[in-house]
Amino acid sequence: MPVLTKVESPRKAKDAIYSETILAGKGFMHKLLPGQVIRIVDLEGNQSVDALFYDAENPDDHYSTVLTIAEQENMYLKTGSTLLAESGKELVTIVADTVGCHDAWFSFCSAQSNTVRYGHDKMDMHNCRDTFLLLMEENQAGYTKRDLPPSVNFFCIVPFTQDGAIEFVDGISAPGSYVELKAKGSIMVLLSNCSQLNNPCNDYNPTPIKVYIWES
């Protein structure tokens, strides 16, 4: 179990310029301006939120799991972590976090991973890859599945066992837990509120999240 680093935010919900509740299985796509802060709240606890970040001025440049982990020399994300793009550009920095640890590398669920991990009869179940592709199609921002990199999983940890395998474990967030990220430029954010029912990342009970945005 990684060390948990919990940092409260000074920002108040009443000062936010935008807020939205996102039901399980739904997505969110929004462009952050430089310096704006987005908060993702796990309203009921133990909910996994998959997240992608792009340089909004250059959609070819997106979150890089490898660069982010290598630069911070840590497999997990916490307050102070800066998420890097494939070019090395800084996308967002975590400025507050009441969970203390998030997965940086395991990425989103898909029809293919549902099949491989849980059985062929799970192939048609709702998944985050489809949510991301739907967001890209609906928002007509020029993104396609070619632009779909591995994601961050907020409120989720994916530990390694002693022999190097991965484990699916319960999330560690409580009702009302949140993470906040500050945009380091003009950044496109895509969220998928995961509706996965086959592993304990959502406690087999996917629940809503809430998003707030503040000016810099």
Ligand SMILES: [Zn+2]
């Ligand atoms: Zn998912």
